[in-house]
Amino acid sequence: MVVTKNRLVFSATAAVVTTVAVTSAGVHLSQSQTVFRESPKEVVDEVWQIVNREYVDSTFNQVNWRAVRQEYLSRSYSDKQAAYKAIDQMLKKLDDPYTRFLEPKEFKSLQIDTSGELTGVGIKLAQDEETDKLTVVAPIQ
Structure with missing residues (x-):
């Protein structure tokens, strides 16, 4: 069998396109499965973890933040909306007007x-x- 330069280039291109398509489908599938498997309780814990890691005040505004985690993870959540409501309640315990949770639709x-x-x-x-x-020197226009 004689392999021409054009046939070799075509075969290599087809192999690359196939590899990219399969890899992209696999990545997309993995991401969607991960989101699908995330339980409402995991969403609550993820928000707690972010606040625990990123909150500026190390005293959490005098709130026992670890006890808050135990309180909210001991609950059962029927769906993500129930988890979102719990997250709002959890963040209100910080009594901080600048820390709040946006549901995915609100964030988008x-x-x-x-x-x-x-x-x-x-x-x-x-x-x-x-x-x-x-002191304030001047407004920026």
């Missing part, structure tokens, strides 16, 4: 609403040399 809506936009208070700060306090 926020991403769409704020894509490409800058947000902030728009001020320029300087440190007072005498008092070492920050």
Whole structure:
């Protein structure tokens, strides 16, 4: 059998395309199975873990955060909506207006609403040399 250069290139291209297609399907399937297997209790625990790892105040605003985890993981959740409600309650224990949970639909809506936009208070700060306090110097326009 004579293998021409064109046939070799075609065979190599077909092999690469097939490999990419199979790999992509496998990755997509793995991700969807992972999401599907995630129980409502795992969602509650994942949120607790994120707050435990990322929360700025190491005292958790004087809340026994480990006890909160035990309290919420000892419950049963019928579906993700029940878990979302529990997450809201759990985060309210921190009494922090800046820590909140967005359900996936709310988060997606926020991403769409704020894509490409800058947000902030728009001020320029300087440190007072005498008092070492920050003061507003000017608004940023």
